[in-house]
Amino acid sequence: MHHVNTVSALRQHLSTARLNGHSIGFVPTMGALHQGHLNLVERAKTECDIVVCSIFVNPTQFNNPDDLARYPRTLDEDSALLETVGTDVIFSPSVTEMYPEPATLRFDFGNLETVMEGASRPGHFNGVGLVVSKLFHMVQPDRAYFGQKDLQQVAVIRRLVRDLSFPLELIRCDTVREADGLAMSSRNRLLSAEERTQAPMLFDALTLAKNMLLDEYTPEQAQAAVRDYIAHQPAFTLDYIEVVNTDSLQPIIELQAPGQTALCLAAQLGKVRLIDNIVF
Missing domain, CATH: 3.40.50.620 (HUPs)
Known part of the structure; x- marks a missing residue:
């Protein structure tokens, strides 16, 4: 090397x-x-x-x-x-x-x-x-x-x-995840021990939204559910939750072709800003 x-x-x-x-x-x-x-x-x-x-x-x-x-x-x-x-x-x-x-x-x-x-x-x-x-x-x-x-x-x-x-x-x-679902990131090492146990809730929120979309809820309903979920987690401050086209990243109102729908979010946990997404 x-x-x-x-x-x-x-x-x-x-x-x-x-x-x-x-x-x-x-x-x-x-x-x-x-x-x-x-x-x-x-x-x-x-x-x-x-x-x-x-x-x-x-x-x-x-x-x-x-x-x-x-x-x-x-x-x-x-x-x-x-x-x-x-x-x-x-x-x-x-x-x-x-x-x-x-x-x-x-x-x-x-x-x-x-x-x-x-x-x-x-x-x-x-x-x-x-x-x-x-x-x-x-x-x-x-x-x-x-x-x-x-x-x-x-x-x-x-x-x-x-x-x-x-x-x-x-x-x-593809994104590589820890066993508990947290997306691997260099910023994860800045989390405290307590924050590290809380961080996988972001993936849980994305999974909630994905399942709602697959069950034919609207993007607006899925986003509202994520906002409500994060609001009940006082350690987090949600920046955004978006349902977008995977390539253009512009908001969509219905599911796209396979691989073209992306759920993206960002949130502050303590002093650390975390982002994650799911493409499906």
């Missing part, structure tokens, strides 16, 4: 791989890795000759400085985990390596960034677009792997790939 922290070293190493005809898979992360990240690497290993994983806590996608400061940074632990699943290259650049000058470019993802996370975190997806564009240019992968838990991020990056004609295949992988 090669560990590099400069763009020049990354490009030099990958140029040799390309000369040898090797395909490159890419898993971008912000570190604090868990099994969900490792599953992305394992999937990439089955489909690509070389797998690159980046570890970079991107400051441009945080609109809350406290959130950026709290985000866990565990590079040594992450590196050890990545070695266990056969990662070929770790790229862990510094902020100055990624942003030699302050970024001034602005992306507009249209309706994709005016709902849910975009509405709650202004500027977030501009930061995502910036860093992912830079990483795609640096790595030049054949395939890039992202988890479904960040469904809106996947939709934004899909738009980025299409509009900027990045020559790669974007692959969305």
Whole structure:
């Protein structure tokens, strides 16, 4: 496993791989890795000759400085985990390596960034677009792997790939959950012991809404049921619960074709903001 922290070293190493005809898979992360990240690497290993994983806590996608400061940074632990699943290259650049000058470019993802996370975190997806564009240019992968838990991020990056004609295949992988249903997330380690026991209620709320929709309740009725459920859990503050089309992320009034209906929610639990979704 090669560990590099400069763009020049990354490009030099990958140029040799390309000369040898090797395909490159890419898993971008912000570190604090868990099994969900490792599953992305394992999937990439089955489909690509070389797998690159980046570890970079991107400051441009945080609109809350406290959130950026709290985000866990565990590079040594992450590196050890990545070695266990056969990662070929770790790229862990510094902020100055990624942003030699302050970024001034602005992306507009249209309706994709005016709902849910975009509405709650202004500027977030501009930061995502910036860093992912830079990483795609640096790595030049054949395939890039992202988890479904960040469904809106996947939709934004899909738009980025299409509009900027990045020559790669974007692959969305299923959310990985703990035994109690909690979606694996780097933020979970910020939860207190008590909050960790409460956190799976978000998946319970999504499951409630999914079952109601399958029983032909309307999206409005399913959303109301989730709001009522969360209102009876005083530890939580619900940000949103939405029933949307999986690709456009726009609200829907009836079930879509299989795989095209998504239930998405976000809630604050203590100092930690959690998101989750179900696609069906």
